[in-house]
Amino acid sequence: MADKNITAEDLAHQLRAVSVAEFFEKNRHLLGYENPTKALITIVKELMDNSLDACEEARILPDIKVSIKEIAPERFKVKVEDNGPGIVEEKLPLAFGKLLYGSKFHRLKMSRGTQGLGASGAILYSQLTTGKPSKIASSTGKEIHEIELMIDVNKNDPKIVSHKEEKNSGKWHGIKIELETEARYIEGKQSVFEYLRQTAMSNPYAKIIYDGPNGKVEFERVVKEMPPLPREIKPHPYGVEIGLLRRMLASTNARNLVGFLTSDFSRVGRGTALQICKLAKLDTDRKPHDLSHDEMEKLHKSMQMVKLIGPPTDCLSPLSEKLLEEGLRKETKAEFVVAVTRPPSVYRGNPFQVECALAFGGELPKEGSSQLFRFANKVPLLYHASDCATTDAVVDTDWKRYGFSQSSGQLPQGQLGIFIHFASVWVPYTSEGKQAIASYPEIVKEMKLALQEAGRKLAVYVRQKNRMHDRQMRKELFEKYIPELAESLEKLSGDKKEKLIEALEKIIKKSAIKSEENEKEGDGREPEKTG
């Protein structure tokens, strides 16, 4: 598991001599391009992730336009436009034309993208399937730069085909990308539309306009506040994988190991740093750049052995219960929504936080299984649901307690939407395709606690609703039998029918609750007494 998390980066390091195109081709299944249907979703997702991250960092309420048009069979034109801060002209080619280049690569901060593979990967895929350059327009609010870009697959460098500069009369800022690609367009559970719908759920402060092959849809903005900007933190020694450690050692400014450990990690003081060096049998004065592979491994091992307090958790930016409720209510039109944000927790040195929301009724399907919506750092996960910690947590929760039927090992049944958001500086995906969260026990436990808390709140609502419905049905049932009983009883005892009816109807009103209690015991069966 630990090694899996760094496969792509490690490969990239080792493959410098090999062409990027070959690297991409070989790893397309890991990167989300294994088939034409998924490729289209991945392109939209990568471009959207970048746009939303950029807007949030610049504290701009996102306005994003996505357009997909079929221009020939199995060939589509994809356009994504945002109102973010834009990218300055000099950085523009590198940001989009070089793989594994990005602002989020060497930091630990909660964000959607992390690896610098997203947008440039989309552009490379477009180039590989159509041979055409991609068009990118950017403005920081001043003039607009529009470039046509290709990637030199041998050198992994951007190649600018054309560059235009235009006046920006409307003061537009943001990025506009247009590319052509081979793809297949479908609707359904794993589709661009579903991806955007769920993105609208987890980003209720964004306005998303989608112009797809089957028409235009607008996902409204329902709240005007954004979650606070997450703080960047240094890695905690417990959460550092050996690949990341290697990169950190190579790029640090510290001149010796003690300096490296104290300045580049959180929760490591001088005493602890000395202790780590001693455990690893490494001289404290060693230069970080000079460590051999064996020494790195020793250092890595020692870092896991010392006693440390957990990492700071204020680096997380959960959606908050309010945003969750708004987002889910908006997209499901549910009659009842409840959200729970758990306090931050830690797995293997990485801070994380779980949020969940339950939606009941509305436009959710009335029959069959409930719907599970999975998110990691606000990004919807559409594939590999069965491998995901969220699924494990839902299946492991006893939904019968909350009034929903459930077969063992299955999602609960009913008109229920389950929304789980996992927020962390480092999401433990099961693969580079970033579609499922690994089931660490700490993570599943937090998810279950969130679901249970929300489940209890939902159960109160559902029970009350059922009870009111039952009470009405019960009343109607008794009202039908009352005249019959009164008539029979009149023959039997001689009491007047009308008087009996009146008395019985009085009892209905008065003792509805009491008779309910009677029934609870035997579930309608006659209680037995041993006399």
Next chain:
Amino acid sequence: MKKKETEESLKKLGKKLATEISKGENPSLEVPIRTLSNIKYDPHHKMIKMGSNVATRYFFNVGHVRKFVQTVEAAALAKELNGMGKHLSLREAFYRMKRTLPDSNINLVDEQEESNEAIEDLELITDTSREQLHINANKMGSVAGKIVIEDGGDIIDWSKMGSGGYSLPSNVEDIIFKKVNAKFIIYMEKAAEWERLNEDRVWEKLDCVIISSQGQATRGVRRILQRLHLEHRLPVYVLVDNDPWGFYIYSVLKFGSISLAHISEKLAIPDAKLIGLTVDDVIKYDLKKHLIKFEDVDFKRLEQISNYEWFKNSKEWQRQFKMMKEMKSKVELAALSSKGITFISDTYLPEKIKKKDFLD
């Protein structure tokens, strides 16, 4: 219990419910439970008796309301019948109770099974019998023999009833025995055997009474057997097929049944004996070529019966069950005709009675 008493106990039930209603309480009925779990075998009296478990049935309970109203309706019907001095069959009672509730598509009773159950529950609640409630069980039974009775003012001689015999009514309480010259009674499970014995005038030759009903004996038949047994000390001999079902017919006559355990005293005949067919008869009279192979249900029924408390401690019966299980087959009474048309009348029965070859 006299007619007046039955009416009184029904009225009392109505008054109790009306009082509960006027007090604002949830009206309820205490119904003794009629299942195997609530019966006990009383080894002293040698009969099945009802246990003391009761269920409380409420009107204001979604699961109870329907049965509750059915039971009260059955009571109202019984009171009406008592007042008029008329009787209804179970089927007629079902139609009398069946009606649609106003503004609904709910029928008070949908199946006769429901009204039957309501009536049986009512018997238990008011501690009366169906006969006292003026609701008649199915009438099915023929009798011939050396007895003269009075029934509804008519004098009837059971030895002068021709080939059909006297047809027993469902309610035999009012029959008066005028002259009893018979020495014992043979009850048989099949009408065909009864006709055989009647044609051969066995009742005349052996000084007895022959009675049958189809399969399991009806209440009326069981009651008349018991009355003759108790009032005139006539031994009762039971003639059934050699299979678990035949054995159970004997069991019900002797010990009482599970569903009518509450009136075993009025129906059971603990001294009744099985005259045949036993497995020993099958061997002795060389009926082995007429075996009918057991099916799964037969094996299951045999297993159940051999585990009934009242058979469990009988060595003789356990021996029969064991032999039957090993034989894996049953034999019908009619198989005796293979030995001769009148073999059953001329040889089999006289021999068995002479040797007192009974199973108790």
